[in-house]
Amino acid sequence: MQIPLRLQELMIALAVLVSAGVVLRKQCPGLLRRLRLGLALLLLRIGGPAWLRRLAGWLAPPAASHDRHCGGCNGCG
Structure with a gap:
């Protein structure tokens, strides 16, 4: 059974968004x-x-x- 192309694209887009969120969370917590x-x-x-x-x-x-x-400067978090 073949997965439709749109579903594949949606899955890839979701994976990219999750990956970008993890990188943003790890590298730029203040910006997030x-x-x-x-x-x-x-x-x-x-x-x-x-x-x-x-x-x-x-x-x-x-x-x-x-x-x-x-x-209370909030510089440590």
């Missing part, structure tokens, strides 16, 4: 955090339905935890 924060703020600013706000909450990066000896 800013992108996630910007997208979450954009979704919240729209004022859409509840499922859109939940999606924004899921996309938002986790809050940085501060140690009691930390000055």
Whole structure:
């Protein structure tokens, strides 16, 4: 049984996107955090339905935890 060409292209595109996401996560965590924060703020600013706000909450990066000896510059994360 042969897989249709469009399905093959979709599978390759998905693999490329996943690979690019892994590289972005490993090599540029600060950029990824800013992108996630910007997208979450954009979704919240729209004022859409509840499922859109939940999606924004899921996309938002986790809050940085501060140690009691930390000055709060967020430079270590």
